[in-house]
Amino acid sequence: MKYLIATAILLLSSALNAQELLQFDNDSQRDLYRSLTAELRCPQCQNQNIADSNAIVAVDMRQKTYELVRQGQERQQVLDYMINRYGDFVHYQPPLNRYTLWLWVAPVLMLTLLLGTAIYRRSRQPQHNADTKSELNTELDQLIKRYRSKKP
Template identity: 35%
Template sequence: MNHVLRSLLISAAMMFAASSVQATIEAYEFEDKATEERFQQLTEELRCPKCQNNNIADSNSPIASDLRREVYRMLNQGASDDEVIDFMVTRYGEFVLYKPRVTEMTWILWYGPFVLLGIGGLVVLLISRHKRRPVSREVESGLDASERERLNQLLEQDKKR
C-alpha cells in the first residue's frame, strides 16, 4: 500500500509541475493597424539566429523573443522598416535576412543559378548540333579506297544470291 501511495504522490507532483509550466504569450499594443502589420511583416522576414530555420515570429527561443521586443521598441520610436532591418543586419549579419540583399557578396547567390542554367542550355545546344552533323562515309568506315572497292564487290555478290 505504501508503494501505491508513493506512486500517486509522485504522479500528482509531476502533473502539478507540468501544469505550472506555461509558455509566455507576448502581447504588444500598437498605436495603429499599420504599425502592427509592419511588426508582423518584419518579424516574419527576420530569421532567428538560434533556430536558423524559423523566423522570429514563429520561434520560441529567448533570442527571438528579444528580437521581437527590439523590433517593437524601434517601431514605437518611429524607425522605418529599413532602419530596423539595417540594425538587425549590423548586429547579426546578413544571415538574419531570409531574402539576402543583392550586393557584391551575394551576386553568385542571386545570379549563379541563371548562369548555370544558361551554360547547361548552351551545352545541350552544342551537343545536339554535333549529333545532327552528317558524318562522311570515309570517316565512318575507316577504309581506304581499295578496301572500300573490295567491300562493295562483296556486297554486290551478296545481293545476287
C-alpha cells in the same frame, strides 16, 4: 432556437474577449511588425524566425522590433538596427555581395551553358540526318523498282 442562442453567445463572448497583447497606432504598423518578425531570424535557435521562437534573444528582438515600429521607424531602419548587431545572418533575405552573387549567377550560367550545348548539338545533327535519310530513300526506291520490275 436553443442552438441559435448558444451560437450567438459563443460568437459574442469571443468577440468581447478578443484583446490584443500588443497595441499599435495603426494597421500598417501592425503589418510591418508582423512581416519583420517573420523575416528576422533567431540567432539562437537557427532556422526559426523570431516570431516563431521563444529563445530569450528572440523575445528581446521581438520587443525591440515592437518598440522601433511604435517609434515610427521604417522597415529598412529596423532591419539595419538588427543587422548592425547580429550581422546579415539575422535577415532571411541575403544581401547581394561578392559572396552571395553566385546564388543568382550560378543558375543563369548553368542554363545558358545547357542551352548553348543543346543548340550546338542541334546545329550539327540535322545535316547528318538528312544525309542518311536520302541514302535510305534511294536504297528503298531501288528496292521498289526491282520488285516492280519482277512483276509481270
